[in-house]
Amino acid sequence: MTVVSETIAPPSSAAPAAVRSQVTVPLRFPDGFTATAEVLTFHGLADGKEHLLLALGEWEQALLNPAPAGPGPLVRLHSECLTGDVFGSQCCDCGPQLREAVEQIAGAGGFLLYLRQEGRGIGLYSKLDAYALQDAGLDTYEANVALGRGEDERDYTAAAQMLGALGASAVRLLSNNPDKAAQLTALGIDVTEQVPTGVHLSPANHRYLAAKRDHTAHTLDLPPAGTGQDLPPAAAVPTPEDLLARVDALIPGLRERAEETERLRRIPESTMEELKEAGVFHLLSPKAVGGFGMGLETYAQVVRRLARGCPSTAWSAGHLIEHVWMLARWPREVQDEVFAGGPAPLAAATGAPVGAAEKVPGGFSISGRWSFASGVMHSEWALLAVQHENVRLQCLVPMSDVELLDVWHTAGLRGTGSNDIRAEKLFVPEYRTLDWALLGAADNPGSRIHRDPIIHTPMATFLNMVAPAATLGAAEHAVELFRERMMVRKVKHTVENRQADSPLAQARFSQAYGLVATARLHWEEAVRVLSAAFKCQPFTLTDEERARYRLSLALSGEASAEAVRLIMTGSGGSVHRLSHPLQRIQRDVNVLLNHASLTMDPILEQAGRGLLGLGFTIPAETF
Template sequence: MTAVVYSAAPLNDLRAATVRTRVSVPLRFADGYAASAEVMTFHGLTDGREHLLLGLGDWEQVLLDGARPPLVRLHSECMTGDVFGSERCDCGPQLREAVEAIASTGGFLLYLRQEGRGIGLYSKLDAYALQDQGLDTYDANLALGHGEDERDYAAAVQMLCTLGATTVRLLTNNPDKAAQLAALGIAIEEQVPTGVHLSEANSRYLEAKRDRTGHTLELNRAAVVRPAKTVAGRTPGHAEVLARVDALVPGLRARAEETEQLRRLPAETVQELHEAGVYRLLAPVSVGGYGLGAATYGETVRHLARACASTAWTAGHLAEHAWMLARWPRKVQEEVFNSGLMPLAAATSAPIGSATRVAGGYTVSGHWSFASGIMHARWALLAVQLDGVRLQALVPVAELELLDAWHTDGLRGTGSNDLRADSLFVPGYRVMEWERLTAPDNPGSLIHPDPLIHMPMATLLNLVAPAVALGAAEYAQELFRNQLLVPREKNGTAARQADAVLAQARYARTSGAVATAQLHWQAALSVLPTQPGSPDAMGEPQRAGFRLSLALSAEAAQDAVRLAVAGSGGSAHRLSHPLQRIQRDVGVVLNHPTLGTDPILEQAGRGLLGLGFTAASF
């Protein structure tokens, strides 16, 4: 998000245009998203073309209030992308995204009849043929005798001025659009970036837009994604999901060092998790999820951690947050579950921000930390407070300031950076009382029949950290065993560490610690309800045992990792050795609040003794 990026020149001498037709048109896209548009045509446009203006959302009230300029998108016609769904460009997804974004806040989409950056449909297809021979999108235009970009936005300015929209928030990644509008007299209060719609077919096209014409495209944060595979529409079961995850393990291990260096998941990892359906695990079937239970979720995170703790942590939270979004009212769900892919959202509550009521919603301010998965998320769930009441605000990541603050010794690949906002407007429908969202009878429970939608949020949140610790410990045990069994030459003689009595004893202790962690883990899973449909499916003794078993499992897992590293000699401390990374990752995991030993022991003791919990979130 960029504020006040272009100041307007005085409005020039463009002749006035007038509205010739205004008609209401209901819109429905292929993914099911629907909106209503006021479609306008004009007399007197300077280029004589049949451009359209679509008024979306409460655009008339936005203009009347004048408190915040309308959100505006200049969208050049693209028959191949908009109509036929071509992936050689990103036009179709940008059109779909723009309609939703503008409808939610009020503004205009200008559909400009400037096919192929102004060179026409046939010439654009001729340019495609040249691109197939190696030219980029701009050089192909030049080779055909055209300009790199022949578009002119004078008619767009006429349409905006006709409606009195002389100051706008511009939805674009293209600096030329903002510069032309400003030169023609439209003030750009804010430039709002569009999403990065990367596909295998358009990567060179997007790179050219970024490198040749300065489009603000962060391609290193985007992933080429495809929907999860299913068999004839069948939802996979527990065993199939784990088999998919296990198939990812070799690749995730190979990229674990890269993940740590990037301080986020590589694009290939994000894509593989999409394709395996990991983000779909908990979301209701009616929004494209699998609706599987907490045990499958916990085991999935555990299996991922056998490859990379940062990947397991990130994927686990993103899957859980998709389930959290399904607890919101229908209007929000229609907004976020609209692309065929699970919506990726980060959530953070530390420290809590502030909210103020304003016309149409709220303004929120704050500096939030530990937003795991934010580098891959489109949405952010932010904890805010108003008059002592905790709320949760759902905000597009593009509207927040992202701070590069995640510099840690462990779980480095989670990219758990900070977020900041200062008096950011959030529509009222995207702010909810935390108590309503966390309740068994949350708004989503009135929409979806899935029993899991009634489960307390804390139950799933408390599974992530111990699952990561256990999976990482199992990986450490595997590495330790392999190291002991590999023959090494010493003084001309091949020998194995496994033949030494001390090594055997150390491996036995490591195995015992892992077994202890596994037993506590299984004890925790055994009390999870298979059909969590009641307001409190677990009583206090069961909840006490659940949290205690998870904490003890994580402690034993950390002990196993320590023993494996101690028995592996000095080589385990090389940065290239995965054991040192596992040790650092698990050290950070054990410091997470969900594994705070003292409060867990206190509350678990109270629950087991029948004294009642004193912590509401236990």
């Protein structure tokens, strides 16, 4: 061991420190990589801890060639992580970052500072306590705060002292963390370049990395969990306008395949591929898992525009998008599982009728037959409602574990394939069951994981949007078809060469057009009321606002359906052929009107009570 007593002036903002000792240590990593380090210890460090500096590669030459004339030393500030550095924990990326840093610095010449700041400065025991809180749904920063500690308690004064003791006043910093560069700069170390580290993803650390990216602006191009595919850079993530333009481009193809969709009683695979390629199912998926993290307005517009091409496709796609959002409300363990294949896991969801659950060791045994499983023909997962004693639960099960019953033979929305699901004494592990009230609340487990505002809203208010949006889009398409037909159709027992020249037909068209315009205004009012409420954190919706938005949606559906009725009665007998799109629109709209979000009698009753300040006769959150 060589004892060194020389002291070099430290940065002006940090007290002096001196090199205490220097020893040569050969290094070997589990993958076989080897390097030789000069390990230095110090006197006079501000926090009194036993930090180490590993000088690697041609470090003396790097010190002699500082920036801007030369490259300068490459430096990594690495905080101690016993679980990751020693035991190979996959909950973080510390071990792989340490291995990467040694190789890069050995090649370039510079220093790895091994700083005794376990758990971002809170200590090993507290870090393990934070791990337990992360398992319960908090992110890595929220867990520290919940323990009464700071999000990041690390101080890099000692690091600046160590660099100053070696005369490294200007460095290239190997880090994705902007705080490290900021602190070094404030302490008098000139950071001439910030060199990013790689993304070391494991099945267990995706949310940890996403939290670092989203919470503290780490420069991470993070791929979707469990895939080898790169997450599109920010510039490639579409704006809402870009996404809507992609959807509009799909409409002609949806119209061409509408008859095939109905015949197949499911969305054709070609359509599903187009929807996936357009990123439609990423719409409500959280940004932390590679989704777009968009809001209600864009979602409702996407469903409406898809319905201009095919209402069945709009219905199924709308619910599949919505169910991704529902999965993002679950605790971390479930999210790690379902988002492992990418940001848009497809799931069916149904609660009618509610199944039965029996508590068994490790979880629940569930039985039931569930109807109206929208999206089931394209799903990997099923979300099933069950009753256990006085508690309603939602259970998440793989589609491979349940029986799919082909019963969807209907007059309208045939292309949705909303078949039944049956299970008998199916075991569901406890972590894949969740209290329905907790899942539906604004303060749901996913709201502790994701910052996207849409995750922090009650679920019931969001579930009423698909049917009204699909009904409006279908009616808008019907008006287009009626106009085209009127311009060429010759009507029997009239003197005009085409229907459009008839004053009565002109009046009929204007009435249908006006009804659709009225439906659109009602629909936009409902979206506006809900959007304003969603922007409030915590989410608030008065009885009057709830009554207004539900009434507006119902009136929108009623006006859309009346427009379609007028169009059909004025379009002649040939539109009732099964090959004509107008009859399909009429049948689809008739089925949509029977959905709970558009059934007029109970909506008018409850909305009237809400508008009069009498209070609802049902729980407000279910209306």
